[in-house]
Amino acid sequence: MSHTAHIPSHRKPRRSASKLAVRAGVAGGVLSTLAMAGTASASPSAEPVAETTLEMPVLSLDLAGDVSSAVTVAAENTRLAAVEGELTAQEESARTGAAAEAKQAKEEAQKKADAEKAEKTAKEEAARKAEAERSSRSSDRTSLKSTSAPQGGSTVSAPASGSAAAIVNFARAQIGKAYVLGGTGSTSFDCSGLVQAAYRQAGISLPRMSQAQSSAGTSVSLNALQPGDILYWGSKGSAYHVAIYVGGGKFVGAQNPKTGIVERNLSYDMPTGAVRVL
Missing domain, CATH: 3.90.1720.10 (endopeptidase domain like (from Nostoc punctiforme))
Structure with missing residues (x-):
């Protein structure tokens, strides 16, 4: 084992070939630009270069207003849906209640009709019995008179x-x-x-x-x-x-x-x- 093996190396790490190529390309571009600028300043006959300013379009977006409007519309739609649901439930409840009331009224009317019919039948039966008793009494009275003493x-x-x-x-x-x-x-x-x-x-x-x-x-x-x-x-x-x-x-x-x-x-x-x- 070497006596220097434990001493850390002071050499800078090697750069990769790709990084060196990128840096070389950037440096070359800068030098080319500087050369062209020098040549232009050395030729007096060259026309001055006009500077052009590009204006970027301004987007007039009121994001806060749009968001607020969207929230308002969503809330209104939710409220309308709730109101419609409530009205539907009320209509269904009203139909159910009306059906129950109609059924109860029909049953009560039937009971009343049955009671009236039973009462009428009882009265007719009582009238028939009374008539039969009267007829029997009349017959007995006739028989009694025919055998009575003077x-x-x-x-x-x-x-x-x-x-x-x-x-x-x-x-x-x-x-x-x-x-x-x-x-x-x-x-x-x-x-x-x-x-x-x-x-x-x-x-x-x-x-x-x-x-x-x-x-x-x-x-x-x-x-x-x-x-x-x-x-x-x-x-x-x-x-x-x-x-x-x-x-x-x-x-x-x-x-x-x-x-x-x-x-x-x-x-x-x-x-x-x-x-x-x-």
């Missing part, structure tokens, strides 16, 4: 005695007292309450309601009534009114709050049917 048109029946007399006497003793719905004595009665109380005098327990009382005992014809028989109005088993036949073509019953307990001829309000418990 005296006062009453049905033929034996005088009340025994239990029947107790029932009749009690019923007649209540004439003039008040009619009170649900009343069972001793100062007021309703129709079935009076019948139940009268039969209690004979030691007979009857159901409380007129519907059940019209099904008690055995059915009897209106032209074969006997004192103490239970008269009913309406269908058997679903009667709406009851009273007690007291003989002589008459009955005693708690009629209504206006008349109270009264005695009436059968012709006053012909019953639908009768049952015999005794």
Whole structure:
């Protein structure tokens, strides 16, 4: 190993051939220019060289204004798009709401029509039942008159005695007292309450309601009534009114709050049917 190997070299680094060529070209151009200038100054006959000034075009660009205008246009377009979107949403919401309201109105109208139809049907049915009951009463009245005794048109029946007399006497003793719905004595009665109380005098327990009382005992014809028989109005088993036949073509019953307990001829309000418990 050389003793000088560790000493750094003081030589300048070699320039590359390309860099030397560039520099040589630049130097040559400068020298040529200087030579031409000297020659021109040495010849007095040469015309002076006129200097020409080239004016560069001036660009009048207002960049700040253009940018501001573009931003304004973009913002306006964005606002218009938002407004249009909002209007579209409102129109869609209005259409949806109108459709829902129309559907609800149609359903309510249908319900109302159904209710009116049901009410009309119920009224017609009630009218048919009432007409049937009137026809039945008229038929029973005709039958009763054809078999009545000459005296006062009453049905033929034996005088009340025994239990029947107790029932009749009690019923007649209540004439003039008040009619009170649900009343069972001793100062007021309703129709079935009076019948139940009268039969209690004979030691007979009857159901409380007129519907059940019209099904008690055995059915009897209106032209074969006997004192103490239970008269009913309406269908058997679903009667709406009851009273007690007291003989002589008459009955005693708690009629209504206006008349109270009264005695009436059968012709006053012909019953639908009768049952015999005794």
